[in-house]
Amino acid sequence: MANWLVKTEPDAYSLADLKREGTTRWDGIRNYQARNFMRDDMQVGDRVFIYHSSCKVPAVVGIAEVVKAAYPDPAQFDVSSKYFDEKATEDKPRWVCVDIAYRSTLTKPVTLKQIKADEAITELALKKSGRLSVMPVTDADWQQIISLAQ
DNA sequence: GCCAACGTTGGC
DNA sequence: GCCAACGTTGGC
Numbered sequence: 565m566a567n568w569l570v571k572t573e574p575d576a577y578s579l580a581d582l583k584r585e586g587t588t589r590w591d592g593i594r595n596y597q598a599r600n601f602m603r604d605d606m607q608v609g610d611r612v613f614i615y616h617s618s619c620k621v622p623a624v625v626g627i628a629e630v631v632k633a634a635y636p637d638p639a640q641f642d643v644s645s646k647y648f649d650e651k652a653t654e655d656k657p658r659w660v661c662v663d664i665a666y667r668s669t670l671t672k673p674v675t676l677k678q679i680k681a682d683e684a685i686t687e688l689a690l691k692k693s694g695r696l697s698v699m700p701v702t703d704a705d706w707q708q709i710i711s712l713a714q
Numbered sequence: 715g716c717c718a719a720c721g722t723t724g725g726c
Numbered sequence: 727g728c729c730a731a732c733g734t735t736g737g738c
Contacts, residue, residue: 618736695735
């Protein structure tokens with residue numbers, strides 16, 4: 565069982581949207597490293613931190629759970645989608661998505677500022693490479709973020 | 715809205 | 727297969 569962190573821009577899709585819908589397709593990931601994590605390592609039952617990016621206070625805001633493992637992202641075949649990829653075919657899909665379900669909203673959001681300042685959080689990719697949109701979270705870092713949310 | 719950092723593309 | 731140019735992300 566693994567832990568993850570996924571980014572979303574709340575203007576486009578927020579934790580509140582996920583809460584309202586219950587379950588959603590986490591699609592539109594167009595970064596190879598992020599895709600590989602989803603395709604190779606993400607499993608049903610894994611816990612997922614939802615992180616709000618490109619907003620006033622970037623922060624981890626809630627928790628979701630993987631309810632369907634990686635499958636081809638339908639948007640890559642859809643010419644009308646902004647995620648359309650002409651190099652992807654049904655035989656050889658390039659991108660994958662997963663389904664995730666809402667679990668909870670943190671009592672207090674844990675801000676990027678807090679995370680960066682916290683020396684107990686050691687591995688989290690968010691601290692360094694700012695651009696990865698799906699990243700693994702160690703058990704220790706997961707626990708530390710949970711404790712900051714109390 | 716700016717700009718640094720980083721990923722991707724494409725010419726050689 | 728290298729690397730410069732370009733595009734995108736995302737914090738500030």
